[in-house]
Amino acid sequence: MSGIWIIAEKKEHALELLTIGRVLAAQMETKLSAFLWKDQNVPEDYIACGADEIMLAAPGSEGQSLDAFIPVIAAEAENNHPDAILFAATARCRDLAARVASRMNTGLCSSCTSVAYDAADRTIKMERLAYGGAAVQKVICKTRPVMVTIPPGTFEQAKAEAGRTGIQRELSTPAPSVLKVIEKKTKVRETKDITESRVIVAVGRGFDKKEDLDLARKLACALGGEIGCTRPISEENHWLPEELCIGLSGVQVKPDFYLGLGVSGQVQHATGIRQAKVVAAVNKDENAPIFSVADFGIVGNLYDVVPKLLEALKRV
Numbered sequence: 001m002s003g004i005w006i007i008a009e010k011k012e013h014a015l016e017l018l019t020i021g022r023v024l025a026a027q028m029e030t031k032l033s034a035f036l037w038k039d040q041n042v043p044e045d046y047i048a049c050g051a052d053e054i055m056l057a058a059p060g061s062e063g064q065s066l067d068a069f070i071p072v073i074a075a076e077a078e079n080n081h082p083d084a085i086l087f088a089a090t091a092r093c094r095d096l097a098a099r100v101a102s103r104m105n106t107g108l109c110s111s112c113t114s115v116a117y118d119a120a121d122r123t124i125k126m127e128r129l130a131y132g133g134a135a136v137q138k139v140i141c142k143t144r145p146v147m148v149t150i151p152p153g154t155f156e157q158a159k160a161e162a163g164r165t166g167i168q169r170e171l172s173t174p175a176p177s178v179l180k181v182i183e184k185k186t187k188v189r190e191t192k193d194i195t196e197s198r199v200i201v202a203v204g205r206g207f208d209k210k211e212d213l214d215l216a217r218k219l220a221c222a223l224g225g226e227i228g229c230t231r232p233i234s235e236e237n238h239w240l241p242e243e244l245c246i247g248l249s250g251v252q253v254k255p256d257f258y259l260g261l262g263v264s265g266q267v268q269h270a271t272g273i274r275q276a277k278v279v280a281a282v283n284k285d286e287n288a289p290i291f292s293v294a295d296f297g298i299v300g301n302l303y304d305v306v307p308k309l310l311e312a313l314k315r316v
């Protein structure tokens with residue numbers, strides 16, 4: 001037996017993995033299986049979106065820690081010999097992936113930006129960012145299964161196709177974990193999720209003080225978008241919450257329009273806007289690296305330029 005497996009807790013992440021999983025499964029002429037927790041998912045939705053097989057695990061909630069599923073996943077993999085297991089690179093699934101890989105004595109390639117099958121040498125090749133985003137590392141894993149984590153947002157969500165069929169099978173109920181979940185609290189977001197924003201105005205250290213960010217907020221509002229930031233703004237100045245930090249240690253965004261204000265565009269930030277359709281920047285330094293990734297740029301002081309942009313937007 002062989003196949004490609006996907007494992008994600010949230011449906012939107014699972015659908016993204018189904019997109020790349022479908023490509024790999026087609027190239028390798030194998031089946032695509034999705035591991036689902038019974039309480040969270042409607043298996044038929046995943047079959048419609050590309051899964052050939054659903055492996056249904058017992059409910060993951062109610063005091064059962066996620067690590068109880070490590071032996072279940074590992075035992076299934078030992079019996080069925082998947083070629084690759086793709087995990088969503090969320091906090092809990094990253095942990096799960098590392099521990100399943102360790103149990104199976106195979107490697108784990110984390111935070112992959114691409115996964116492709118090379119028919120010439122029959123290997124699965126991964127790419128991931130290295131050296132703070134300055135280089136792309138190419139990885140081949142020679143052990144099986146190839147284990148990969150993929151950051152949310154890397155691939156589009158798979159769309160449902162009419163008439164797809166697949167099989168469902170139930171996995172064994174895991175033995176209780178020695179860890180017990182005592183309480184679950186939803187993390188309260190202070191802001192909107194900018195990974196879904198169509199327009200983002202990102203602020204950088206070109207702003208002199210926190211109150212001045214209102215300029216950027218007004219511009220974001222006029223453009224129908226959200227505000228984002230560089231790491232120093234969230235982590236050093238604490239002017240904005242960390243969820244708004246874009247880049248290597250923040251979120252990857254894919255807006256139709258990104259505008260950087262007083263953002264230098266260092267590679268660790270620029271890596272987070274690689275999927276933006278149009279990039280524009282305002283920076284007083286004509287040699288700022290942001291201009292090398294921007295489609296449009298204004299060399300100037302943001303304190304002069306932004307009020308003029310707001311005026312112009314009012315007119316249109």
Ligand SMILES: Cc1cc2nc3c(=O)[nH]c(=O)nc-3n(C[C@H](O)[C@H](O)[C@H](O)COP(=O)(O)OP(=O)(O)OC[C@H]3O[C@@H](n4cnc5c(N)ncnc54)[C@H](O)[C@@H]3O)c2cc1C
Binds near residue numbers: 267269284
């Ligand atoms: C491991 C690692 C991970 C990192 N991860 C991230 C990450 O995820 N996201 C991230 O953003 N950074 C990250 N960084 C930090 C990154 O390297 C940069 O330091 C950071 O992006 C710079 O932020 P900045 O552009 O706001 O500030 P600066 O680099 O200081 O740039 C400020 C810019 O504003 C311009 N400016 C100043 N005044 C004005 C004005 N009045 N009008 C117009 N322009 C003006 C300047 O010319 C300059 O280009 C990471 C670093 C490391 C080492």
